[in-house]
Amino acid sequence: MSRLQLRGVGKSYGATKALRHADLDIEAGEVHVLMGSNGSGKSTLSKIVAGSVRPDTGEILLDGKPVSITGPQAARAVGIAIFYQELSLAAHRTVAENICLADLPSRSVFVDRTALEARAAKYIALFDGVTGDDFSPDAVVQDLRADQRQLVEIMKALAGEASVLIFDEATSALDRAQVERFFEILRDLKGQGRSIIFISHRMDEIFAIGDRATVIRDGEIVGSRRIAETTPAEIISMMVGAQEETAVAADAAPARPAGPPVLSVRGLSGPGFSDIGFEVRAGEILGFGGLHGQGQSAVLRALFGANPPTAGSVELGGKPLHPKNPRGTIRQGVAYVSGDRSRDGVVTGRPILENVMPIHYLRERMILASPSALAAKALPALQALRTKFAGLGHPISSLSGGNQQKVVIARWLIDRPAVLLLDDPTKGIDLSAKADLFSLIRRLAGEGMGIVLYASEDAELLDNADRILVFNGGAIRRELTGAARTRFNLYQAAYEAA
Amino acid sequence: MSAVTAFIRQPLVVALILIAVLLWLGETLSPGFASGQQILRLLIVAALLGIVAAGQNLVILGGREGIDLSVGGVVSLSAIIAGNLMAGENGGIPLAILACIVTGAFFGLLNGIGVTLLRIPPLVMTLGMLGVLQGLLVVVRQGIPSGRAAPALADFVSRTFLFGLPGILWLWVVIGLVMAFLLNRTVFGHRIYAIGSNEQAAFMAGVPVKAIRIALFVLSGVFAAIAGICLLGYSGSSFANVGEQYMLASIIAVVFGGTPLSGGKGGYTGTMAGAFLLVILQSILTTVNIDESGRQMVFGATLLVLMLFYGRGRSMRA
Numbered sequence: 083m084s085r086l087q088l089r090g091v092g093k094s095y096g097a098t099k100a101l102r103h104a105d106l107d108i109e110a111g112e113v114h115v116l117m118g119s120n121g122s123g124k125s126t127l128s129k130i131v132a133g134s135v136r137p138d139t140g141e142i143l144l145d146g147k148p149v150s151i152t153g154p155q156a157a158r159a160v161g162i163a164i165f166y167q168e169l170s171l172a173a174h175r176t177v178a179e180n181i182c183l184a185d186l187p188s189r190s191v192f193v194d195r196t197a198l199e200a201r202a203a204k205y206i207a208l209f210d211g212v213t214g215d216d217f218s219p220d221a222v223v224q225d226l227r228a229d230q231r232q233l234v235e236i237m238k239a240l241a242g243e244a245s246v247l248i249f250d251e252a253t254s255a256l257d258r259a260q261v262e263r264f265f266e267i268l269r270d271l272k273g274q275g276r277s278i279i280f281i282s283h284r285m286d287e288i289f290a291i292g293d294r295a296t297v298i299r300d301g302e303i304v305g306s307r308r309i310a311e312t313t314p315a316e317i318i319s320m321m322v323g324a325q326e327e328t329a330v331a332a333d334a335a336p337a338r339p340a341g342p343p344v345l346s347v348r349g350l351s352g353p354g355f356s357d358i359g360f361e362v363r364a365g366e367i368l369g370f371g372g373l374h375g376q377g378q379s380a381v382l383r384a385l386f387g388a389n390p391p392t393a394g395s396v397e398l399g400g401k402p403l404h405p406k407n408p409r410g411t412i413r414q415g416v417a418y419v420s421g422d423r424s425r426d427g428v429v430t431g432r433p434i435l436e437n438v439m440p441i442h443y444l445r446e447r448m449i450l451a452s453p454s455a456l457a458a459k460a461l462p463a464l465q466a467l468r469t470k471f472a473g474l475g476h477p478i479s480s481l482s483g484g485n486q487q488k489v490v491i492a493r494w495l496i497d498r499p500a501v502l503l504l505d506d507p508t509k510g511i512d513l514s515a516k517a518d519l520f521s522l523i524r525r526l527a528g529e530g531m532g533i534v535l536y537a538s539e540d541a542e543l544l545d546n547a548d549r550i551l552v553f554n555g556g557a558i559r560r561e562l563t564g565a566a567r568t569r570f571n572l573y574q575a576a577y578e579a580a
Numbered sequence: 581m582s583a584v585t586a587f588i589r590q591p592l593v594v595a596l597i598l599i600a601v602l603l604w605l606g607e608t609l610s611p612g613f614a615s616g617q618q619i620l621r622l623l624i625v626a627a628l629l630g631i632v633a634a635g636q637n638l639v640i641l642g643g644r645e646g647i648d649l650s651v652g653g654v655v656s657l658s659a660i661i662a663g664n665l666m667a668g669e670n671g672g673i674p675l676a677i678l679a680c681i682v683t684g685a686f687f688g689l690l691n692g693i694g695v696t697l698l699r700i701p702p703l704v705m706t707l708g709m710l711g712v713l714q715g716l717l718v719v720v721r722q723g724i725p726s727g728r729a730a731p732a733l734a735d736f737v738s739r740t741f742l743f744g745l746p747g748i749l750w751l752w753v754v755i756g757l758v759m760a761f762l763l764n765r766t767v768f769g770h771r772i773y774a775i776g777s778n779e780q781a782a783f784m785a786g787v788p789v790k791a792i793r794i795a796l797f798v799l800s801g802v803f804a805a806i807a808g809i810c811l812l813g814y815s816g817s818s819f820a821n822v823g824e825q826y827m828l829a830s831i832i833a834v835v836f837g838g839t840p841l842s843g844g845k846g847g848y849t850g851t852m853a854g855a856f857l858l859v860i861l862q863s864i865l866t867t868v869n870i871d872e873s874g875r876q877m878v879f880g881a882t883l884l885v886l887m888l889f890y891g892r893g894r895s896m897r898a
Contacts, residue, residue: 386784388783388784407783408783408784408785408786409786409787409788412785412786413786418784420784425778425780425781426780426781426784427781427784428778428781429773429774429777429778429781429782429785430777430778430844431777431844431845432770432773432774432777432844436770436773436774439770440770440771440774440782440785440786440787441785441786443767443770443771444785444786444787448767449766449767449768450765450766450767451765451766451767451769451770452765453765493785
């Protein structure tokens with residue numbers, strides 16, 4: 083009998099089916115790998131098991147008995163622990179306290195510090211020799227390096243002594259020695275009969291530690307394979323499925339004659355990426371691909387100056403560009419559109435007009451803002467995107483998400499930038515807005531703008547990018563051009579090892 | 581919501597209705613309260629508050645918990661500097677005005693630098709600055725008699741200047757027009773709203789967030805300094821902590837006028853009405869013999885009640 087069984091588990095967000103009728107068996111004493119492209123549903127599935135997302139349908143059985151996982155605490159109570167990708171540590175508390183956070187040893191109402199330290203020491207000892215300098219039970223978490231914080235997060239998951247452990251991208255910040263030790267620990271846990279659900283963006287890790295792999299595509303479980311009996315190519319074929327034919331449509335996109343380079347990046351490093359180098363030519367749409375969070379956004383934000391890079395050189399139209407803040411890069415002709423429009427784009431509660439104008443204000447060094455003169459500038463920009471709005475004076479919050487994003491993009495159309503950085507620009511917008519957006523992007527490229535497009539939806543990349551750079555672990559792993567721009571190659575490169 | 585209810589729920593309209601109600605109440609309690617001469621006197625007092633509130637308004641509009649608790653200290657210091665430089669002579673007015681504005685701008689600049697570059701929360705920064713200013717007032721006053729207002733300044737504030745209105749009311753009208761123009765028709769104004777509404781988005785659109793926030797604190801110091809000069813003209817001579825009451829009152833006037841403490845929306849027209857409203861309220865409390873401590877309690881309670889409205893995102897949000 084399987085340790086953990088999912089029967090017909092489904093979850094929808096609005097009209098989007100994140101997971102449909104998933105059946106999955108996780109055995110005792112196995113490392114079970116979940117694989118899939120962005121938005122395939124693997125994170126939703128692990129969150130359902132961990133109790134942070136409630137499924138709409140289906141049941142979960144633990145050792146053959148149905149369990150009701152109503153929340154993270156309920157999951158812990160039945161013996162399920164999760165490593166959170168987005169760090170869930172208390173930054174101002176010590177390593178020992180964080181490890182035992184879920185179940186602090188206490189005497190009456192007071193924390194039993196002796197017991198706390200003894201328990202934490204047991205998990206810290208597991209990583210003896212690879213924790214690095216200044217790592218101690220008393221160290222405050224926020225003073226630690228990223229890899230050390232990730233180790234604390236792993237120790238915290240281990241401290242639950244759960245029978246099912248979920249590790250979602252748990253190795254992303256670790257060095258080789260730390261990963262090796264982590265895998266030894268996982269093998270020990272396996273030997274004790276525990277079950278491990280493992281999600282990683284690195285094929286070499288999956289083949290090093292996994293026993294079985296289950297592939298998820300568009301919210302459906304495609305199939306499972308024994309790792310010993312399969313190959314990376316077979317797994318990737320399962321992830322691609324029958325969609326390969328549609329992807330070839332990419333070749334239909336006419337390869338534009340490449341102009342001179344507008345943006346040259348060399349040796350760019352910063353938080354979340356290192357030694358990035360590429361060129362964008364005038365009239366080219368360069369795609370950034372790969373799994374979520376492999377440095378694509380971080381590179382674009384660094385080039386825009388929102389999170390300045392720590393090293394490297396950038397040239398814009400042959401002139402050096404030093405991205406220190408958006409103000410400086412905008413003046414030199416860089417444009418950036420964030421997918422997180424409520425955080426980075428929209429000035430809520432203010433009129434549409436004021437949301438279109440800020441770039442023009444800056445580039446023209448304007449002082450006065452006469453509404454009629456501004457409207458003459460704003461209207462053509464909004465119309466180029468077929469934005470639907472009742473009046474320029476209406477608050478931007480009165481628009482749909484897609485139209486809000488069009489307003490945010492329109493602000494870059496009044497004074498044409500030399501290069502346009504698109505950071506997953508279609509997140510959460512409707513299909514017709516997406517179509518309007520991509521037709522505009524192709525038109526802008528046709529007019530000689532250099533465009534960098536990061537899209538978490540692979541179809542958007544394959545359909546629109548002339549060339550795709552695939553990111554993994556903060557570095558560019560592969561370049562796909564011409565007929566090589568296929569879903570298969572994209573997924574294979576996305577899982578490619580360092 | 582019908583157009584009529586929408587109209588009535590606008591903060592400015594609410595304030596104007598309350599003004600009418602309070603004037604009527606005052607007239608009932610004490611006949612002659614709402615006479616033309618009396619209303620003019622109330623408006624002069626409201627102008628003093630309104631000028632301080634203009635700076636407060638700007639700082640609050642800029643968001644990120646923006647607030648200036650040091651305005652009262654700047655008003656007091658400015659009144660004392662002006663009084664001593666004028667010493668009752670008209671010839672001292674230009675230098676006094678210049679010195680006061682520079683002083684106000686200086687303390688505003690310190691506030692702005694503390695809040696933006698040193699990342700000290702505005703509440704803490706400006707409260708600390710208030711402490712510094714209060715200490716400075718004690719030092720400045722030691723051994724020096726408080727100065728007297730120049731006659732021309734006293735006339736400007738209290739006597740008819742143009743069309744039957746004293747100069748300070750004209751000054752207030754001009755400030756009102758300048759503020760409306762600044763907020764609605766200049767890039768600076770749009771950027772104030774942008775950083776108050778969504779600072780991150782403003783930053784990503786190339787708005788110089790820190791420079792603007794510093795400028796807002798500088799303007800707040802300058803407005804407080806101007807109010808200090810006018811206050812000297814109103815009272816004839818400057819005495820310690822003459823500006824103390826303006827801290828709480830200026831905040832209430834801004835909130836009454838429809839600018840929430842979270843910033844990003846509202847404007848100065850409402851604040852002007854809020855200042856007048858508050859002055860009428862204060863006058864009524866005086867009429868019914870409630871002393872200063874009682875008035876302070878009413879003011880504090882008023883602010884809390886207003887917060888209750890705004891905190892719940894109720895109808896008063898425009």
